[in-house]
Amino acid sequence: MEKSIFDKIVQDIELKGWSYQQNIVDNKFLMSIGDCFNQEFRPARVGKNQTLQLQESIRGDWIYWIDPLNPPDRLKFFVQFLQSLKHGLNEAFYMGLRDFECHLAKYPIGSFYKKHLDRFEQDSSRGFSFIFYLHSEWNQEDGGELVLYDKMGNILETILPRPGSFMCFLPGEFPHEVKTAHRERRSLTGWIHTKDLT
Numbered sequence: 235m236e237k238s239i240f241d242k243i244v245q246d247i248e249l250k251g252w253s254y255q256q257n258i259v260d261n262k263f264l265m266s267i268g269d270c271f272n273q274e275f276r277p278a279r280v281g282k283n284q285t286l287q288l289q290e291s292i293r294g295d296w297i298y299w300i301d302p303l304n305p306p307d308r309l310k311f312f313v314q315f316l317q318s319l320k321h322g323l324n325e326a327f328y329m330g331l332r333d334f335e336c337h338l339a340k341y342p343i344g345s346f347y348k349k350h351l352d353r354f355e356q357d358s359s360r361g362f363s364f365i366f367y368l369h370s371e372w373n374q375e376d377g378g379e380l381v382l383y384d385k386m387g388n389i390l391e392t393i394l395p396r397p398g399s400f401m402c403f404l405p406g407e408f409p410h411e412v413k414t415a416h417r418e419r420r421s422l423t424g425w426i427h428t429k430d431l432t
């Protein structure tokens with residue numbers, strides 16, 4: 235039997251701690267969800283709670299939070315995908331993943347997100363990071379690569395965010411950055427936590 239996408243991701247996580255999968259959704263699907271990006275996006279902020287600050291010199295993306303318990307119809311596919319992946323990861327590694335949070339993100343032309351870790355010092359409940367790339371076209375000259383580093387600062391991988399692809403990794407292990415985008419870069423990004431969020 236052919237391996238499911240979830241089996242492939244679980245295997246990658248076991249081997250290297252991250253996984254990049256292309257063609258999760260096709261171009262027709264990407265065109266059909268274009269409207270979801272016409273919401274009132276807000277500039278993303280850096281940090282958590284009291285330390286939250288607006289810092290365009292660190293990240294320039296704009297975000298729109300999605301309620302995973304009540305997602306827009308056209309985004310339900312992603313929520314179901316993540317539920318299945320969560321079950322697969324918990325079964326394989328006893329990761330204790332529970333609720334997840336996610337937002338749509340758009341990086342206007344010229345924006346980036348400097349090197350960072352997805353885990354906060356005071357709160358390590360983010361157990362898994364994921365990103366679906368939702369622009370319907372993307373080429374080398376569009377930039378916006380996701381660069382993954384190891385803890386020594388060596389580049390592990392430079393990923394061109396292909397339309398309809400999926401990236402995920404262990405948040406405590408991989409510093410990463412988003413290079414300057416030369417076309418509007420769109421994604422659904424989030425984290426599965428090891429605690430309940432409600």
Ligand code: OGA
Nearest residue numbers: 352365380410412421423
């Ligand atoms: C983030 C992030 C990476 C990407 O939002 O924390 O690192 O490729 N995103 O969009």
Ligand code: MN
Nearest residue numbers: 350351352410
């Ligand atoms: Mn990140």
